Amino acid sequence: MTGVKEVDHGRRAFLRGGALLVAFTLLPATRRAWADTEVDTLGTVVLAPDLPGSLRTNPWLDAWIRVGPEGITVYTGKVELGTGVKTALLQIAAERLEVSPTAINLLTADTALTPNEGYTAGSHSIFDSGTALFNAAAQVRELLLASAGRSWEIAPARLTTREGIIHGPTGQTMSYADAVKNVDLHLYAKAESPSVSATSFKVIGHSLQRLDIPAKVSGGAAFVQDIRLPGMLHARVIRPPRPGCTLETFDAQSIETLPGVVQVIRDGNYLAVVARDEWQAIKAMRSGYESARWTGGQAIPEAQDIHGLLETLPSRRYPISQEGTPRGTTDHSYRARVTKQYLMHGSIGPSCAVAWFKDGTLTVWTHTQGVYPLRAGIAEMVRLPPERVRCIHTEGSGCYGHNGADDAAADAALIAMQLPGTPVRVQWMREQENLWEPYSSAMVTEVQANLDAHARLQDWNYELWTTPHNERIVNAGRLLPARLLARPFVSAPSVPIAQPEGDGDRNAVPLYTLASKRINMNFVTEMPFRTSAMRSLGAHINIFAIEACLDELAASAGADPVALRLAHLTDPRARAVVEQVRDAVDWPQKSSEPGAGLGFAFARYKNIMGYCAIAVRLRVHPQTGEVQIDHVVTAVDVGQIVNPDGLRNQVEGGIVQSTSWTLYEKVAYDAGGIRSYDWSGYPILRFTQVPKKVDVHLLDQPGQPFLGAAEIVQGPMAAAIGNAVANATGRRWLNLPLTRSEQPS
Amino acid sequence: MTHLTLNVNGSAQTLELEPDMPLLYALRNHLGLNGAKYGCGLGQCGACTVIVDDRPVFSCLTPCAGLDGKKVRTVESLGTAEHPGPLQQAFIDKQAAQCGYCIAGMLMRAQALLESNPHPDEETIREHMAGNLCRCGTHLRIIEAISLVAGQNGSAP
Numbered sequence: 001m002t003g004v005k006e007v008d009h010g011r012r013a014f015l016r017g018g019a020l021l022v023a024f025t026l027l028p029a030t031r032r033a034w035a036d037t038e039v040d041t042l043g044t045v046v047l048a049p050d051l052p053g054s055l056r057t058n059p060w061l062d063a064w065i066r067v068g069p070e071g072i073t074v075y076t077g078k079v080e081l082g083t084g085v086k087t088a089l090l091q092i093a094a095e096r097l098e099v100s101p102t103a104i105n106l107l108t109a110d111t112a113l114t115p116n117e118g119y120t121a122g123s124h125s126i127f128d129s130g131t132a133l134f135n136a137a138a139q140v141r142e143l144l145l146a147s148a149g150r151s152w153e154i155a156p157a158r159l160t161t162r163e164g165i166i167h168g169p170t171g172q173t174m175s176y177a178d179a180v181k182n183v184d185l186h187l188y189a190k191a192e193s194p195s196v197s198a199t200s201f202k203v204i205g206h207s208l209q210r211l212d213i214p215a216k217v218s219g220g221a222a223f224v225q226d227i228r229l230p231g232m233l234h235a236r237v238i239r240p241p242r243p244g245c246t247l248e249t250f251d252a253q254s255i256e257t258l259p260g261v262v263q264v265i266r267d268g269n270y271l272a273v274v275a276r277d278e279w280q281a282i283k284a285m286r287s288g289y290e291s292a293r294w295t296g297g298q299a300i301p302e303a304q305d306i307h308g309l310l311e312t313l314p315s316r317r318y319p320i321s322q323e324g325t326p327r328g329t330t331d332h333s334y335r336a337r338v339t340k341q342y343l344m345h346g347s348i349g350p351s352c353a354v355a356w357f358k359d360g361t362l363t364v365w366t367h368t369q370g371v372y373p374l375r376a377g378i379a380e381m382v383r384l385p386p387e388r389v390r391c392i393h394t395e396g397s398g399c400y401g402h403n404g405a406d407d408a409a410a411d412a413a414l415i416a417m418q419l420p421g422t423p424v425r426v427q428w429m430r431e432q433e434n435l436w437e438p439y440s441s442a443m444v445t446e447v448q449a450n451l452d453a454h455a456r457l458q459d460w461n462y463e464l465w466t467t468p469h470n471e472r473i474v475n476a477g478r479l480l481p482a483r484l485l486a487r488p489f490v491s492a493p494s495v496p497i498a499q500p501e502g503d504g505d506r507n508a509v510p511l512y513t514l515a516s517k518r519i520n521m522n523f524v525t526e527m528p529f530r531t532s533a534m535r536s537l538g539a540h541i542n543i544f545a546i547e548a549c550l551d552e553l554a555a556s557a558g559a560d561p562v563a564l565r566l567a568h569l570t571d572p573r574a575r576a577v578v579e580q581v582r583d584a585v586d587w588p589q590k591s592s593e594p595g596a597g598l599g600f601a602f603a604r605y606k607n608i609m610g611y612c613a614i615a616v617r618l619r620v621h622p623q624t625g626e627v628q629i630d631h632v633v634t635a636v637d638v639g640q641i642v643n644p645d646g647l648r649n650q651v652e653g654g655i656v657q658s659t660s661w662t663l664y665e666k667v668a669y670d671a672g673g674i675r676s677y678d679w680s681g682y683p684i685l686r687f688t689q690v691p692k693k694v695d696v697h698l699l700d701q702p703g704q705p706f707l708g709a710a711e712i713v714q715g716p717m718a719a720a721i722g723n724a725v726a727n728a729t730g731r732r733w734l735n736l737p738l739t740r741s742e743q744p745s
Numbered sequence: 746m747t748h749l750t751l752n753v754n755g756s757a758q759t760l761e762l763e764p765d766m767p768l769l770y771a772l773r774n775h776l777g778l779n780g781a782k783y784g785c786g787l788g789q790c791g792a793c794t795v796i797v798d799d800r801p802v803f804s805c806l807t808p809c810a811g812l813d814g815k816k817v818r819t820v821e822s823l824g825t826a827e828h829p830g831p832l833q834q835a836f837i838d839k840q841a842a843q844c845g846y847c848i849a850g851m852l853m854r855a856q857a858l859l860e861s862n863p864h865p866d867e868e869t870i871r872e873h874m875a876g877n878l879c880r881c882g883t884h885l886r887i888i889e890a891i892s893l894v895a896g897q898n899g900s901a902p
Binding site: 081082083084209210212213214215216217218219220221222223225226228234259277278279280346347348349350395396397398400427429430645646649650652653654655656657660678679680684685686687688690691694 | 746763766767770773774777778779780782783784785786787789790792819820821823824825826827829833836837840842843844845846847848849852870871872874875877878879880881882883884885886888
């Protein structure tokens with residue numbers, strides 16, 4: 001191995017402010033769990049470590065809730081990515097304000113209006129923002145009750161509220177809007193909020209229908225793509241054939257004469273065209289691609305060489321977990337090398353943004369996951385003070401992580417700065433999204449573990465190789481267009497997200513009781529491709545590898561794989577999801593049909609968030625190796641459930657998406673470049689490949705902290721498929737995606 | 746530029762367009778309809794699906810110049826957010842969306858199926874819908890929503 005540097009355990013991302021192990025409280029002083037380290041330091045500062053959820057970073061009550069004659073406005077710094085968080089957050093606020101959800105106007109991330117909650121990522125929205133609103137809303141209601149009590153000279157404990165009206169014991173009434181006149185909500189939140197019994201929840205725990213769906217089924221203006229501003233122009237970008245190319249010649253003049261073209265922008269290696277009509281912009285872009293001559297560019301490896309390359313490229317080695325003394329037991333041992341190729345986020349709608357530089361302020365409508373970090377990056381790039389840039393989140397196509405959203409916003413910003421006073425819409429083409437979105441890293445993991453004669457897990461050795469999973473916008477250089485300019489910006493150094501959240505090492509530490517463990521991450525920074533966050537980060541392959549190892553060790557010892565898992569799980573909530581699935585599928589029932597198999601898997605996301613167990617029943621075609629999934633049964637525990645149907649929708653979606661990643665997906669490339677420029681070069685699951693039947697069991701935990709749901713399924717689903725394929729065929733496939741051609745012959 | 750008459754959602758509109766312009770851009774930018782979405786421009790994902798006469802087509806690949814005398818329908822023709830049509834209502838009832846970017850195209854492909862076959866079974870629905878991609882994994886709910894309407898349609902022949 002070359003260039004490996006041992007790195008101090010503490011030198012990880014987002015620990016700049018010191019240790020960030022902070023209490024998380026849903027119900028005051030009763031429940032504690034570890035809070036995140038991911039979001040706080042991505043542009044946000046912990047001002048109040050004792051407060052729950054995102055009140056830690058935004059402790060003022062009026063940052064979250066305002067009450068006035070116009071009604072109740074609730075603010076969140078999180079954004080709707082299609083997961084239903086907007087509806088769930090509304091439910092939480094409505095519950096604790098004791099008003100109908102329809103009485104609240106909920107505003108999502110906008111740098112001019114809402115709190116800075118960093119990124120909407122990592123299944124953190126309900127965990128962070130939901131917890132903040134759960135407490136802030138109750139504290140605001142308490143202040144309003146106190147105000148009415150003072151007016152009426154009645155103890156607040158004797159007052160009740162209903163639909164935004166405070167009621168006194170002798171028929172007095174006062175609206176929230178009147179009560180707020182004698183209250184200053186610009187008040188620091190308290191650590192303790194009024195207590196409530198989960199059994200009395202009227203909105204939380206109920207399946208309120210999503211707010212956004214009616215517009216989306218009827219052609220309403222629901223997406224950033226649908227924005228139409230007066231006089232708006234349409235822009236397209238012209239990208240190099242690959243990163244690192246230099247523009248040699250470009251005939252801007254001939255493009256400027258094309259119908260409708262308003263401007264051709266050239267700044268170093270950055271090219272864009274602006275036209276009155278979108279189709280004119282596309283035709284001008286096509287001419288631009290024909291006219292531009294590029295030289296140089298980064299070398300791209302052959303796809304079949306990538307895993308060996310990852311193990312030899314310069315890297316930093318991070319010890320992840322070193323516990324216990326290896327005993328060297330060799331009764332039953334298993335060793336495996338597991339690989340994964342680069343994946344795409346694969347948003348159905350390529351990235352888009354609208355920007356308008358008007359009266360010295362640049363406004364950008366964007367489907368970014370983090371309006372504040374994006375604002376800082378754009379401000380640096382266009383050399384405006386941050387307060388002169390406003391980023392407004394507007395929904396886009398689902399992103400599942402860091403896709404082209406931020407880069408498209410940067411494109412819109414650069415182009416709009418060239419056309420002061422005129423709004424500009426930039427839409428990436430399909431091939432631009434596919435070639436330029438940051439991918440999910442290709443990875444290699446090596447697992448070696450053993451069981452003693454009593455079927456107890458002994459020494460667990462795990463080594464993984466990954467490129468970054470967190471190239472978020474911490475400076476202008478993280479924005480792709482900024483790197484192409486004549487005065488290019490340089491990306492900030494790559495730093496992995498610290499445990500317990502983890503980066504490529506997310507869920508690299510098994511939750512199972514182990515006699516000893518040696519777990520290390522090799523973090524490769526000189527990477528052939530730009531990679532960043534995609535739903536569950538390294539958890540997808542790490543859980544796949546861990547759970548394959550458990551099954552193989554069980555088989556080696558003649559033990560039942562589910563029983564082996566239960567024998568090494570002490571957390572009762574972990575055991576509960578495993579037992580629920582075991583019983584629901586009538587484990588270990590084995591089909592006698594040739595090629596049929598049943599597989600099981602479990603993980604707790606990041607070992608601190610939602611629990612998920614899954615069983616998959618499938619058939620492997622004897623000739624082609626194609627996999628048809630017949631039945632999926634899962635049990636999940638995400639703490640207090642806010643919206644059962646919303647949770648179910650997220651879990652079903654995770655099952656289907658993880659099926660697609662695990663069975664079909666890899667970015668195709670060779671030394672000539674990336675070949676996955678469209679859906680034929682990057683096939684994803686279609687309707688005919690969807691699992692036939694999916695059963696989702698929700699294990700509610702009334703009153704327990706919200707744990708987040710959106711990413712808990714990705715790893716366990718992949719692992720259960722892998723185990724079911726092994727069960728069906730007697731062969732262990734360890735190279736993702738699970739097609740026959742990826743496996744050694 | 747040339748003058749072309751498009752019949753969209755029951756109304757004839759004469760527009761000044763470049764004749765090679767795909768229908769998608771005319772719908773979105775010249776008629777202000779949001780339903781049909783740009784996804785790939787290659788007829789591979791179905792986000793842009795509309796119905797022309799009785800058939801689902803990829804509006805991103807359909808030049809405006811060839812639409813003379815044909816009837817184009819978009820998702821806006823099925824109903825509104827306030828008064829959704831039966832298929833739209835089924836998608837709402839089943840909460841058959843996550844990000845929802847693919848949904849208008851899904852609705853139009855499904856609508857075309859239900860008009861030609863009011864009682865498709867699940868296998869038929871899966872086969873018919875295979876031209877449209879969803880990345881969020883909402884497929885099971887989309888199938889349920891279409892099946893719901895298939896079950897509501899008058900008794901099977």
